[in-house]
Amino acid sequence: MASITFRSVTKQFDDGTVAVDNLDLEIRDGEFMILVGPSGCGKTTALRMVAGLEHPTSGEIIIGDRIVNDLDPVDRDTSMVFQNYALYPHMTVRDNIGFPLRMQNIPKPERRRRVEDAAALLGIGELLERKPGALSGGQRQRVAMGRAIIRHPTTFLMDEPLSNLDAKLRVQMRAELVKLHQRLGVTTLYVTHDQTEAMTLGERVAVLNRGVIQQVDTPGELYNRPANTFVATFIGSPAMNFLQARLSGGALTFSTYRLELSARTLARLGTKEGDVLLGLRPEHFFDTRLVPTSTEQCSLPVTVELIEQLGSETLLYFRADGIDAEQTSEGEVELGGALVARLDPRTQASPGERLVLAIDADRAHLFDAATGISL
Secondary structure, three states: OOEEEEEEEEEEEEOEEEEEEEEEEOOOOOOOOEEEOOOOOOOOHHHHHHHHOOOEEEEEEEEEEEEEOOOHHHHOOOEEEEOOOOOOOOOOOOHHHHHHHHHHHOHHHHHHHHHHHHHHHHHHHHOOOOOHHHHHHHHHHHHHHHHHHOEEEEEEEEEOOOOOHHHHHHHHHHHHHHHHHHHOOEEEEEEOOOHHHHHHHEEEEEEEEOEEEEEEEEEHHHHHOOEEHHHHHHHOOOOEEEEEEEEEEEEEOOOOOOEEOHHHHHHHHOOOOOEEEEEEEEEHEOOOOOOOOOOOOEEEEEEEEEEEOOOOOOEEEEEEEOOEEEOOOOOOOOEEOOOOEEEEOOOOOOOOOOEEEEEEEEHOOEEEEEEEEEE
């Protein structure tokens, strides 16, 4: 096994596009690290630079104790799993998995043993004589994984390997990938635009936007302590709501409402006052018809726009005059839309109905109104 280090890595293409901008990141020996971000943020380019399929414009890429910038892909001791699996259609599963060993001139008996061991580990032993065209998407994904692990590489590189699977199979394969990593312990760098994959697979997650690292942390820390508004909106579904507010005298005011802040929050803010963005996760709202309010909560009359009954929870989209906001898919805060609350599944409401929601002050996130940086 080996660590992977990006040291001030920049990648600029011939047309002037900067895909990766001064990237500093270390993936620890044996760690499962996720690179996540919107399309075009530079995550796949970063992965391809580790594999040797792209060359950095500046900076160093280090695998273990070797700077690999000038090494050919075959000399980097990495295995890559592609989005489209990249299987040879004319070969059997056995031959697809064993192909890397054949290229290394591994003797046929040893090759056969290692192919069967890998197939058994992945639960595809009975498929060895089939060809890829006779396999399901999940089975093809396992074959691609088998071909990656059979060489016993020091690092795995995975480029959105689950994106072509249906929703149910993605859930199943996420669990399989976690178990596989626990068994093998190989350093893994995994690229995805799916934040659910990022939160469920990664020991740590690096969030990228426009080629720049926004935050690197555990999934729980990213969700509960986002470094800025981009991370706050990108991590979490539905995304965080934002309200324009003013911080003064130990409280937040927005429109005609006042939210008293907890002692813990005030201690963190120090002497900060002025315009801020108040960030509220959908689960930070409560239906006052079902949950008693307290002095640490702010009651907010709202108008229902849409309700989604999901069985285990209810999503309520609503507006409140003068204080509504929405966020775009790129994580930029854009005022003027509906807010969303994740409520008790017993909540019943109809579009146009008026009801009162409560805001839990102790769980509020505050961000600088100008920079978007967490306070």
